[in-house]
Amino acid sequence: MAPASFKRLGLTGSIGAGKSTLARLLRERGFTVLDADAQARLATQEPQTLHAIETLFPGxxxxxxxxxxALSARVFGFPAELAKLNAVxxxxxxxxxxxxxxAAAQAGxxxxxxxxxxxxxxGSRALFDAVLLIDAPLEVRLSRVMGRDGLSREAVLARDAAQMPAEQKRRLADAxxxxxxxxxxxxxxLEVVLRKLGLHP
Structure with missing residues (x-):
């Protein structure tokens, strides 16, 4: 059980906004940062998860x-299919x-x-004491992801379109x-935001 003073910060942002860089800066300042993408990769290696995905998307x-x-080609650009995958x-x-x-709370x-x-x-906003959004202009984000992942502009735009618009995220974020x-x-x-939110490692 986490102590009453324990805080949970959500870090989010659209594709190519720079979440990984900001996560590294937070780690360098002593914060415990949990990566949902890394856990998703591990989850999708589990036999039960693979079976559920194969049942929905044969092949x-x-x-x-x-x-x-192959899975990306089946879900990006198809909201109903993406929703099925996310539900798993x-x-x-x-x-x-x-x-x-x-475990991190137990460790102090x-x-x-x-x-x-x-x-x-x-739909996990309610789980967090505060949410920090990192954002960048669309063209900057597209350039980063195309260079990083070797994807076409159209492929990156499809992934971006599958996410909530940045302006809407800005309205929902605390910082x-x-x-x-x-x-x-x-x-x-980052230092300004941490002071504003009163967050310490």
Whole structure:
């Protein structure tokens, strides 16, 4: 059981906004940061999860391994199909994150950060004491993801369209960090936000 002073911070942002960089800066400051994407990758290696996904999307599990590009082609751009996949994966990820968070609280962490790309879309806002959004201009985000993942502009736009619009996320977040500049600027903004929210590792 976490102490009453324990805080849970949600970190989110659209694709290419810079969540990974901000998560690293938080870790460097001593915060425990849990990565929902990493837990999703682990969850989708579990036989039960793979069976559930293969039942919904026949042919995307090959030799006991998830064919991620094939699955992406089946769900991105198809909201109903993406919702089916999320219904399988999201509860498993939340359970994993809750276990890791409990362990961190037991070890004495005062704040745990959960890096959750689809925080608002997944309906988990109520789980957090505060939500920090990182954002960047669309063209900056597209350029980052195309360079990082080798995806076409159209493929990145399809992934972006599957997420809640950035303006809507801004209205729902407790604090917003702008990531159109360099890492020094990012660090300065982060310090201001941590003071504003009263968060400590």
């Amino acid at each position: 995307v599990v090959v030799g006991g391994q998830l064919d991620r590009p 994966v999201h509860p498993r990820v939340r359970a994993r994150m809750a276990e890791l968070e409990a 962490a005062r704040t745990v950060v959960q890096d959750v790309p689809l925080l608002f879309e997944g 917003v960090i702008e990531n159109g500049g360099d890492e020094v600027d990012l660090a300065v903004q």
